[in-house]
Amino acid sequence: MYENLFEPISLGPTKLRNRIFNPPHGTTLGAGGLVSDDLIAYHEARARGGAGLIILEGMAFHPSFAFESAYLNAGRDDIIPGMARLSRACSRYGTAVFGQLFHAGRSVRYSHDGSRPLVYSASDTPDDRYRVVPIPMPNEMVWEVIESYATAAARLAEAGLNGIEILASQGYLIGQFLNPRINHRKDEFGGSLENRMRFLSESIAKTRHAIGTEKTLGVRVTLDEKTNSGVEKEETIEICRALEKADHLDYFSVISGSSASPDGWIHVFPPMAVAPAFVADDAAQLKSIVAKPVLVAGRINQAQTASQILSEGKADMIGMVRALIADPDFPNKVAENRSEDIRACIGCNQACVGHRLTHHAISCIQNPVTGRELDLKPQPIQSKRLVWVVGGGPGGMKAAVTAAGQGHKVVLYEKQSKLGGQVNLAEKLPGRSEFGGVTTNLMNELDRSSVEICLASSADPDALHAIGPDVVIISTGAVPRLPEAEVTDMQLLSAWSVIAGESPAGQNVVIADWSSDWSGLGVAHMLALSGHKVRLLSGASTCGESIPAIVRDQWVGELHSLNVEITCYARFFGAQARTAFFQHTINGEAIICEDVDAIVSCYPPQSNNDCDWMSDLITPDNPSFQIKKIGDALAPRTVEEAVLEGVKAAWSIR
Ligand SMILES: Cc1cc2nc3c(=O)[nH]c(=O)nc-3n(C[C@H](O)[C@H](O)[C@H](O)COP(=O)(O)OP(=O)(O)OC[C@H]3O[C@@H](n4cnc5c(N)ncnc54)[C@H](O)[C@@H]3O)c2cc1C
Ligand SMILES: Cc1cc2nc3c(=O)[nH]c(=O)nc-3n(C[C@H](O)[C@H](O)[C@H](O)COP(=O)(O)O)c2cc1C
Ligand code: SF4
Structure with a gap:
């Protein structure tokens, strides 16, 4: 099944083992602009999981945009050793690694010291989303930035990366030069289309010269910025035609949306309200006019959808960011004919995008190990324990399946006739049915586990005395509260x-x-x-x-x-x-x-105190069992904390 996903492909000089790639995404796992062990472990997990290509997060490379708390900085020579380690860690699994060069231009909100940042763009056109007024980039600085693309690319090539991608998409600096509504320059970088694309075409030409033909060079473009203030699709197609003619590029990567406007931004990190594979038709349009391979991403979280895009000839490679954040083993599971075991991303944008936007390391509400690969690991158990989990919401389900995975005997009690807890309500909201995927994914995990599930039942004192579990995990969630008014x-x-x-x-x-x-x-x-x-x-x-x-x-x-x-x-x-x-x-x-x-x-809501009676059974002379409270039962929050605490509670049982 889905064999076309596993056909090898070449992007210029780089041969890839399959058609699934992990597109660039800021992880906030770097340290002071450099590669950290956490970042290496994160990407190594995706390489081990079978991705054919990883394109690393957009990296800063010039002082006019260098916010090192959030971005790696390819403008520094000392990035090379860490980058080389990262590249080696992934190539051990046969995964190629490219680096993306990124300049946000005016799309910047933060500075290093909390003051309002000085930001540069093509002109002083204010940014509708970040609410900043940029400085028109001086002509000599534009040429300097172009040179910096090339020197940064050479640095990444020296570190052993297989290729470089230039981000010309999503309304960032290059997009701001391309856009006649933003770019009002009078020099050789403004006015005609040829002038507006000079920044991009010179950057590409100089980068190619710097990295030679042994390394791959690609560009990421947006065909549809999903906003009235974006570059017209027809113009972007003209631009791609001209780039192909110049013949420096090995591939085009297509995406959608614009970071520069509130409406366009939604499509840069498309939530579940945006249709799956919503960029595929744009990719097909581009594919009909360029001969080089076209890569696509955007809400592709099912093997079937991915395979269909390839079989319909709409794109040559399929990108998955959040699908691999949720389940790094996605490619291997498809290859092993285990697609039903995939933990599908539900497009909630919580622990991935949500963490990124608040400058925390990315993770996943369904998979808390993401972003914590080095810290959150199971230890061998000392003996097999009897574990009761009381409450079958997301926290309890995750705790049960994780404890069983460690070899414990687990019984899960749920007082309702179905599992899911509050997720059963959340999924009823308009446009939110995909949120129910949290339960579906966990039920699949439970099906493959040894957990005994008791629906419409709960723990009672008699059974507790008679059976004597070693550990009780209380995951009884929360109940609604009305105002006292x-x-x-x-x-x-x-x-x-x-x-x-x-x-x-x-x-x-x-x-x-x-x-x-x-x-x-x-x-x-x-x-x-x-x-x-x-x-x-x-x-x-x-x-x-x-x-x-x-x-x-x-x-x-x-x-x-x-x-x-x-x-x-x-x-x-x-x-x-x-x-x-x-x-x-x-x-x-x-x-x-x-x-x-x-x-x-x-x-x-308020925490459910249904099981508070259990604590009374434990006295200093009779510590007959251990209690661990997790999720909303501890304090009402979200699925993210319930699942994280479920994993931690299960792995703490030794
Ligand atoms: C409308 C709505 C929308 C939401 N949307 C989101 C969202 O988009 N993203 C997000 O992250 N969070 C959302 N939440 C919050 C999220 O659903 C909860 O934080 C999460 O479900 C808590 O998980 P839990 O496992 O701790 O508890 P719960 O989900 O509350 O599950 C507790 C389970 O324990 C069972 N139980 C209770 N007492 C007993 C007992 N004595 N014996 C056996 N079983 C018992 C209950 O029947 C229930 O199934 C939403 C909540 C609501 C109400
Ligand atoms: C946390 C996060 C950070 C991102 N950072 C970048 C980036 O640095 N460069 C880029 O081109 N796209 C970035 N993106 C956009 C993704 O590459 C991708 O286009 C988007 O997530 C849609 O794909 P998906 O549905 O497979 O997640 C980011 C996405 C996420 C979720
Ligand atoms: S947090 Fe939500 S959107 Fe992000 S990867 Fe996980 S399931 Fe997908």
């Missing part, structure tokens, strides 16, 4: 019950959203789609403040289309006589909503 003559429902199917009486619904996460946005979306007039009042400075910005931005756009009224800084105070009262969280002034039929509350 006074609500009279009006219906007050929790978001959980609305999502589960209870309909608010009446047309006009006010959502009192303390949590400012998925539940407020989701229940507003759900009710607006079912015809209610919805007012969403959030206690935070923006609704959805607690969730990754891209997911929030995409959702806010949807709510605007549905005429949901959004008010922020609003603390719920009470309701009576069809009027809901809120208080501005800063100045305390009243915010009044009239003609209200029902209040839906998104108040923070």
Whole structure:
């Protein structure tokens, strides 16, 4: 099955064992601009998992853009030894490694010292997303940056990398030069298309000269920036035609979106609301005009989709960033005909993109070992233990399967008739059904394990005394909480019950959203789609403040289309006589909503104390078993922490 994914291919001088590549992605695993052991371990895991090619994260290379807390710096000679170790670690598995050279131009928010950064672009056109006004890059600096592409590429080649990719995509510096709406220069880098693409074509030509023909050279382009302010697709096609004619490149990599605008940005890190393989048709269009191999990425997380893109001739290689963050062994599993064992990425953008945007090492909510390859490892057990896991949400499921994987005897109790916990609610939100993949993936893992699953049942004191487990992992999750405010003559429902199917009486619904996460946005979306007039009042400075910005931005756009009224800084105070009262969280002034039929509350859930009785059974003279509490049972948070704590609890049982 899917054999075409495993046909070898050459990108210029580099021969690849298969068609699956890991596109560039910032990991925040570097250390002060240099390669760290953590970064090597991260990529080694993906090489071991079978990726044919890894293209390393966008690296800075010139002082006009060098933010070393977040980016590797290929402008430094001392990057060479670490880069050489990384390259050797991956080549041991037959995986080629390229390096991507990246300059963000004006798309920069942070400086080294917290002051507002001085940023450069083609012109002083302000950036709509980062809200900065750049300095037009002086002519001599443009030539200097072009030279720096070449010297940085030579440095990476010296470190043993097999190739170099120049990032000309997603609205970053080269994209800013290409774009006539941004580039208003009067010198040889502005005006005609030929002038606007001079920065790119000179960088490519000089880089090729610097690395010779023994190394691969490619470019990453965006055909559709998914914003009105982007480069026109037809122009990018013209640019690619001209680049192919110049004959310095070995491949084109196609992607979508633009970092420079709020709408385009959503497609740079496409959440689950964006269709799978959404860039494949752009790749096909480019493939019809260039002869060199075309690489594509963008929400490709299934072997079947990947294989189909190849068989339809839309692209020559398939890129997977988040699919390999979630499951580094994806390629090997497909090769071994075990596609059903793959832990599919669900496009939640939480621990990968979310961590990256807050300058933390990337990980995955479903696979906490990602980004922690050196720190989070099992140790051999001393003896086989009997482990009870009470609560079959994501935390309990992960704990059970992980403990069983260590050789323990595990029984998982779930009081409902199905596993999944709160994920069973989360997946009901509009456009969020893919979130249910958390449960599906874990159920697949459980199916392959020795865990005994007891549905519609729980741990009880008699059984506990009679059977005597060695360890009990409490993963009973959380329960909803209603606000203490006074609500009279009006219906007050929790978001959980609305999502589960209870309909608010009446047309006009006010959502009192303390949590400012998925539940407020989701229940507003759900009710607006079912015809209610919805007012969403959030206690935070923006609704959805607690969730990754891209997911929030995409959702806010949807709510605007549905005429949901959004008010922020609003603390719920009470309701009576069809009027809901809120208080501005800063100045305390009243915010009044009239003609209200029902209040839906998104108040923070509280930990479920169902199993607190167990602690009473343990006394200093009778430490008969150990208790480990994880996930929302410890404190209500998200799937990420529940799964991470499940793994840690299971691996701590020796
Ligand atoms: C609407 C909604 C949307 C959400 N969206 C997201 C999202 O997009 N991303 C994200 O990361 N998080 C999201 N969350 C939060 C996330 O689902 C929870 O943080 C996570 O499920 C917690 O996992 P858990 O295993 O600790 O507990 P839970 O998921 O609460 O599971 C606990 C399980 O224990 C069972 N149980 C309880 N008592 C007993 C007992 N005595 N015996 C046996 N079983 C028992 C329960 O029936 C339940 O199945 C959302 C939550 C909601 C409500
Ligand atoms: C955490 C993260 C960091 C990224 N950093 C880069 C980067 O440095 N250079 C780049 O060209 N694309 C970057 N991207 C975009 C990815 O290369 C890719 O196009 C995108 O994730 C869509 O592919 P996927 O659906 O397989 O994840 C990044 C993506 C993620 C998730
Ligand atoms: S955190 Fe979510 S989007 Fe990121 S890799 Fe994991 S499943 Fe995919």
